[in-house]
Amino acid sequence: MTNGEAAEPKRRRSVPLWLETVVLLVVALVVSAVVKTFFMQMFFVPSGSMRPLLTNDDRILVQKVSYWGDGQVERGDVVVFADPEDRWLGPAIAEPTAVQKVLARVGLYPTGGHLVKRVVGVGGDRVTCCDKQGRIRVNGVPLDEDAYLAGDAEPSERRFDVEVPEGRIWVMGDNRPDSEDSRFHQDLPGGGSVPESAVVGKVWGVVWPLTRFELLETPETYGNPALQVTGARP
Numbered sequence: 109m110t111n112g113e114a115a116e117p118k119r120r121r122s123v124p125l126w127l128e129t130v131v132l133l134v135v136a137l138v139v140s141a142v143v144k145t146f147f148m149q150m151f152f153v154p155s156g157s158m159r160p161l162l163t164n165d166d167r168i169l170v171q172k173v174s175y176w177g178d179g180q181v182e183r184g185d186v187v188v189f190a191d192p193e194d195r196w197l198g199p200a201i202a203e204p205t206a207v208q209k210v211l212a213r214v215g216l217y218p219t220g221g222h223l224v225k226r227v228v229g230v231g232g233d234r235v236t237c238c239d240k241q242g243r244i245r246v247n248g249v250p251l252d253e254d255a256y257l258a259g260d261a262e263p264s265e266r267r268f269d270v271e272v273p274e275g276r277i278w279v280m281g282d283n284r285p286d287s288e289d290s291r292f293h294q295d296l297p298g299g300g301s302v303p304e305s306a307v308v309g310k311v312w313g314v315v316w317p318l319t320r321f322e323l324l325e326t327p328e329t330y331g332n333p334a335l336q337v338t339g340a341r342p
Contacts, residue, residue: 149308150315151188151222157281157289158224159258161186161324167316168224172309181277181304183246184330185227186311189279192303193296196223196288222308225279225289226256229272231304233335237264237291247336252329258283266291268300276301 153166162168170188173179181187191197229235229246236245243250244263253263261284268291272278278301281287290300313323 149188151224151308153224155286157283157287158186158226159283159286161256161282162224162311162314163320166314166320169312169315170309171312174310175307181227181230181307181310182326182330183227183230183233183335184326186224186324187227187277187279188222188224188308188311189302189306190222190308192298192306193293195296196293224311225281225287227277228280228290229270229278231272231274231276233272233278234270235272235278236269237267238262247334249332249334253327255327255329256282258285261285264291268294270294270299270301272301273298275305276303277307278302 149170149172151168151170153162153164153168156164168188174185175181228244228251233246234248239245239250241250242262244253245251251263257263264280264284270278270290276298278290280289280291290302292300294300311324314320
């Protein structure tokens with residue numbers, strides 16, 4: 109190199125594109141797994157038991173934040189829960205592919221093998237069906253369910269009178285004639301109720317197809333302060 113000749117800066121060795129892609133993919137999968145575990149998870153609806161709110165093949169997003177810490181499952185919540193006795197679910201759904209299984213593990217593909225129902229009673233509640241007007245009662249208070257029941261469906265064609273054990277919930281589908289819910293499993297441990305520990309989270313909304321996009325709200329009937337009685341959770 110002669111005097112006065114500027115030295116050329118050394119070129120940095122760039123990270124290979126394939127390695128950068130792998131790193132970004134791993135980071136994305138880790139972030140997705142964390143989101144699935146602590147915040148949100150996607151599921152699909154395999155049946156019409158929650159019509160008209162949810163219908164077959166809807167993709168729903170379940171949020172877990174509401175039940176963090178002292179957060180409790182509340183009456184009126186629409187929740188997704190794991191089959192507590194492995195006896196609630198009907199015929200198995202189509203087996204996912206290997207790729208779909210991997211994506212499901214990190215929350216990037218709707219998960220099957222769970223159920224979605226509405227919480228009608230919580231631990232300490234007495235839930236009965238039905239009064240002279242055909243309404244379900246919770247702690248003696250009749251529920252006005254017209255806002256979400258399917259069509260002209262009766263609140264329940266099956267009679268029952270249960271006290272929900274502490275730490276468990278009584279769940280029912282909105283499409284009562286086509287929902288094998290707590291009413292149909294009273295011979296199992298818990299008398300048809302579901303342990304709160306089996307609850308994955310609260311349904312935040314329908315996210316697919318876009319034509320059915322909707323955010324869920326708790327019906328007003330469950331905000332009735334008369335539902336709160338001694339022995340029932342506040």
